[in-house]
Amino acid sequence: MKPVRRSNKQMQEWVRFALRDFAKTPYVLQVQLEQSQMGQAAKEPSGEASAHNATTAGDAGLGRARASSGARDTAPHARGTEADWQRPVQAATSTKRAEQAPEVRRGSAESAHMLPPQSGRGTQAANPARKPVDHTQRRVYAVVRQAGFATSVLDEYTWQPTSAEAFRGVIHVVTPEGDFALKQTNLSPGRVTFVKHLMDHARKHGFEAFAPLALTRKGKPYVTRKEHVYYATQWIPGQQANFSSVQQVGQIAHVLARFHEATRGFTSEAYSAQPEFDLVRMIRRRRNELYRILAEAERKRDPDRFDTTLLELAPALRQDADDSLELVQQTSCEAFLKADAKRPGICHLDVIPGNFVYDLEKRIILIDLDLATYAPRVLDLAHLLRRSLQQQYWSAQAAYACFLHYDTVRTITPGEYDLVTALLRFPYRAWRLARTRYQGMRDTFQVDELQAYQSQEPRRQAFLSALADEITRLQS
Known part of the structure; x- marks a missing residue:
């Protein structure tokens, strides 16, 4: 297939289509409620960032810069007071996967x-x-x-x-x-x-x-x-970069795209980095783990609030995991991954707000390359999309900003669109919360986070359906 180059008019039509049902009064009220809570949110780390910090086993982050853990902004252009800009801020804890991030020992230190x-x-x-x-x-x-x-x-x-x-x-x-x-x-x-x-x-x-x-x-x-x-x-x-800002999300997408292209052809004899191109294996492993967790929850004689919420979501979680695995095994996805692995770029693989700094000149600076390795760039793009969509209540504007700014660096191919759809379809947030809790790291915030995931499910499913329809239309 030839790469698909979308015009602004096409994307604007999709945004209007995707937002058609989202602009009803309940959603407007939801946005107003979120904006009314910004004052409180600005004083506390985001729920996802807190969850991620709590589930992280280590805190080793290359390139950490100061980024405030509580920055919030739902406006297209982020604003900050003079005091905000003068105050040094530090990026949040790295989100290295638990199985790859043994706890950093800080004991007697020589x-x-x-x-x-x-x-x-x-x-x-x-x-x-x-x-x-x-x-x-x-x-x-x-x-x-x-x-x-x-x-x-x-x-x-x-x-x-x-x-x-x-x-x-x-x-x-x-x-x-x-x-x-x-x-x-x-x-x-x-x-x-x-x-x-x-x-x-x-x-x-x-x-x-x-x-x-x-x-x-x-x-x-x-x-x-x-x-x-x-x-x-x-x-x-x-x-700290604000994933609730459409403008900043677009900037981050553009910076990631430039980083991916600038690192193509990179090699180093100092360290043999493990490539991450086997996305079928990755999603199958996560799917199987999710199935085991759900089975364990069903066997509990005295389930708590987290367990009962998880079991309410179980049918949808299984379906999403199955659909994600099926999508990533499509011929278009396998063909793209095989071709991209011949001359890969480097992916960041830890795309969270704390790893991007909105500096004094209103630029986005990428920090923390702990997990960076050879991988398809859709991993970073899908992570940015998922986290920004969660914070923007699955508004199509976030996706539009990501795709539009990313595409200006190098055209997103049909196979990449299919991979992004597969990655977004997997119920990552629920899987991550359940995985952490069932490994023994229990916290009260996990119940609230899972219920927040449950409350967003209707909009998430509507967005994913609209995205799939739009990709099918563009590829036809």
């Missing part, structure tokens, strides 16, 4: 490199090479030590820190040369080097919308201390 002793004659005689430590350095060392980091890591950089602040596993280090985010990670030195090479490749091909890694005195992108690995990135001031 007790040999604790706060240096106060200088004195005895100390100087015992260690004449040690430099006197001033009060500023002591305060910085205290922050680093309290975070469980080895204080000697700072000495590996050329920095002269004037202050430091611990925030969500990151040390914000302020220096005359600029601000940096220092992280302790469970990534290997080879993996960090892989990301450094990836950034160099992307920059060479015109993509610079990321937080670059800082190099040590020896020119390395990481520092090792015993079993721990550390890295630092440039600190990006700004706000």
